[in-house]
Amino acid sequence: MFTPAQQILRMGFGFALAQALRVVVELKIADALAGAERTAEELASAGGANPDALYRVMRLLASEGVFREVSPRLFAQTELSAALRSDLPGGPSDFVRMINTEAYRSFGDLPYSIKTGRTAFERLFGAPRFEWLDAHPEQAALFQRAMVSVSQGANEAVAAAYDFSTARRVVDVGGGHGQLLSLILRRNSHLSGVLLDRPAGIASAKAGLGGPLSRTEFVAGDFFEAVPRGGDVYILKRVIHDWDDGRASLILRNCREAMTPDGSVLVAERIIGEGDDQDLNKYLDIVMLAVVGGKERSKPEYADLFLHCGLRLDRVIDTSADISVLVARAA
Ligand SMILES: C[S@@+](CC[C@H](N)C(=O)[O-])C[C@H]1O[C@@H](n2cnc3c(N)ncnc32)[C@H](O)[C@@H]1O
Structure with missing residues (x-):
């Protein structure tokens, strides 16, 4: 059981979990684990990553149930990581990638949005989100895939x-x-x-x-x-x-x-x-504000x-x- 202070600390580390997910999506780790268990070294060499650094990200995500560390440095797929496979039509991986790039960076400037009511995105990237996407076709294509996701x-x-x-x-x-x-x-x-x-x-x-x-x-x-x-x-x-x-x-x-x-x-x-029920929409609302x-x-x-x-x-x-x-x- 976590104390109130520990629970707040965990929430404060939300950024680490979000970026860890982005990394494993970009390295297609869930695809590599689809058929077999793999060591951190095998996963790193398939994705072009540093084995020790990737191991530490995998260990964090395994502690949250996203992967399973079946023996030291050997990882297996779980129900959660299987959902991150890139070949799942409409799976969440494109959304995880999209939201953890420019939108994520905008959140570093959330205090500006809260003070002014304006979008941090525009201050950081110099244009409103959809105009910026017009000038960045790769990110615009990812955005559309994320909307399907x-x-x-x-x-x-x-x-x-x-x-x-x-x-x-x-x-x-x-x-x-x-x-x-x-x-x-x-x-x-x-x-x-x-x-x-x-x-x-x-x-x-x-x-x-x-x-x-x-x-x-x-x-x-x-x-x-x-x-x-x-x-x-x-x-x-x-x-x-x-x-x-x-x-x-x-x-x-x-x-x-x-x-x-x-x-x-x-x-x-x-x-x-109304009220304080947990609701993904409350996250999306703040994304709307800042982005x-x-x-x-x-x-x-x-x-x-x-x-x-x-x-x-x-x-x-x-x-x-x-x-x-x-x-x-x-x-
Ligand atoms: C949040 S997405 C929703 C897309 C889709 N309706 C869905 O539910 O998945 C908003 C859409 O509005 C489009 N959009 C933004 N500004 C626009 C504009 N000025 N004129 C036409 N479409 C625009 C975006 O390109 C994007 O496809």
Whole structure:
């Protein structure tokens, strides 16, 4: 049993665990352990690492159940490390890598974000997160893979939760890799789709990252400028949480203007709850603050946001995953 001081110390070491995970993902250690137990020396030579340094990282992660040290310096896979294999479609390894590079570095400057309410990312990297990604294609591609990683189960749940039977044209605004749209179109053969994202997101979707996209128009554009017109459903999954109220309102107003008069705007988000339950969303909320300048919102906050954009919250659909669909219509 840990004393309160020890528990706080462990939390204070969170940075070490996060970076240790990043290292083993980058060295593909879980792939190397897929078929057999391996020594630290074997793992290091396969990944081009220093054997003693890697051993110490492996020992730390084994103490947290990520690997098992079966005899001195010999490691085996566990259920947790198996989840880090790079060949698992949509596994968490891409997200672990993505969040522990530029986003991680931004957290070193979290006090700046707390003092000013501004993003530490922009101060450190000289541009807002998504503009910076535009100029860094490798990281932008990793970001899209990470979005697939962190969406596992959620895209299926959102596609299943809403009844698209009376819709004709669905516009996925900020749909990135396209997995949600792909699943919606697969379930609803009468629908056509439009995928709007920045060029890197569209490129990943066209390359098939999110699955097949037939009956789809691809639009590389800027949702602050305009969104494609004439859709009867506009869906924004994990997009509004990237932005403060002013920027989020611009996107929602553009959807309101572009949609057919009886159209709907679906905002798929994890709604932040009251109280002090453990919730991954509370981590993501701070990431939004320090990295992109957005926030996770409660249901009343979403309802207010809609009202400022000529929309009204019609209902909230809980899905089978940790994500809800807020359905808004013209006010
Ligand atoms: C958090 S990701 C969510 C992606 C996807 N909807 C999902 O749930 O996995 C936000 C998306 O918004 C896109 N985005 C950011 N700024 C944009 C802009 N100005 N215009 C269009 N898309 C933008 C990003 O490229 C990214 O794909």
